[in-house]
Amino acid sequence: MPKADEDAFDRRPLHARIAADLRDEIMSGDLEPGSNLPSTQRLKERFDASNATVQKALQVLKDERLVIGRAGAAVTVREHRQETIRPASLGRPVESGKPYRWLTEAGKQGRNGSIQLMDVAEVRPPCDVAACLELGETGTAVMRRQLLMHDGDPVELVTCFYPLELARGTALSEPRKIRGGTPTLLAEMGYPPRLTVDRVSARVPTQQQYEALQLPGDLPILRTLRVVYSDHDRPIEATVMAKAGHLHELQYEFV
Incomplete structure (x- = not known):
């Protein structure tokens, strides 16, 4: 052989x-x-x-x-809960006073969506995030880490990073939830999303991801590094999203 x-x-x-x-x-x-x-x-x-x-x-x-x-x-x-995620439908701002689009989509699927805000801090992001946000070798960012849940079960660990000069002194740096979600807030601040770029990979979960998502065994996660750009190609948000690989698939649509 x-x-x-x-x-x-x-x-x-x-x-x-x-x-x-x-x-x-x-x-x-x-x-x-x-x-x-x-x-x-x-x-x-x-x-x-x-x-x-x-x-x-x-x-x-x-x-x-x-x-x-x-x-x-x-x-x-079992009636398993594999979910098809359509990223293009979730990143748009919502009308004033409306709930975050992810919660609305969960309701359409007959699920009770909820978000647990886990941490807000000024940090030095991981190198790939820092590069996407053009922070240089020593730049820091405001980090917001949240756990997204369906019917009380964790489905996604989301860690968002924002350039310090953009986020400091705004609701992004406060340890509270943001009604309508950050896409809506950023648009209201004068940074409307113009372009979103996703980098998706399958990875072995970190200890934090394993515990937060309550993974049952040695299964991969889907890791998405999403970068949102506003006017003049300015990066305004970089997000690391981790989902259980056996429960989710991503659907991208092109026209």
Whole structure:
């Protein structure tokens, strides 16, 4: 066998490989919500695995809340909460007095959206954020960290950064929620969003992300670094957003 093929062998434990294949079938819709997974015997035959290994794989999916079942009963695919995010619809300012657009969208989906403000501080941002905001080697920014929730369950950890000269002395630097969201506030301050650029990657979660999102196991997150530009290509906001990778997908539309 060529060495390249040897290097490509899946070295994950067998139960993790079984869970990965079944997870993909659930997320793609091949195994629909309400349907039963194949029997333990069929899974043993399909994956050439022991009963204990199959049960360990099923427990992974139960911990991820993708399936439900108990010993001696069929394992059923749950109505899982994978969500399609349309970034273009969330970054626009709202009319005066209206709630933040993310909360409105949650309501349209029949969910109770809420936001927990975790921290507001002046910090030196991560290097990629500092570069996006053109802060130089020593520049600082106002940071706002929030946890977005649906029906009390955490779905996204959002950390926003604003150039100090823009944010200091404004509501952006105050430890309170901003009605209508920051896009609306920035527009009212004279910095309307003109261009938004997203950089999306899949990453292993940090300890903070793992704990805040209450992740069930060794799963990746979707990390989005979003930079918002106003007039004259001035960067006014850089945001790091972390979402559970097995619960979300991003949809981008081009015209």
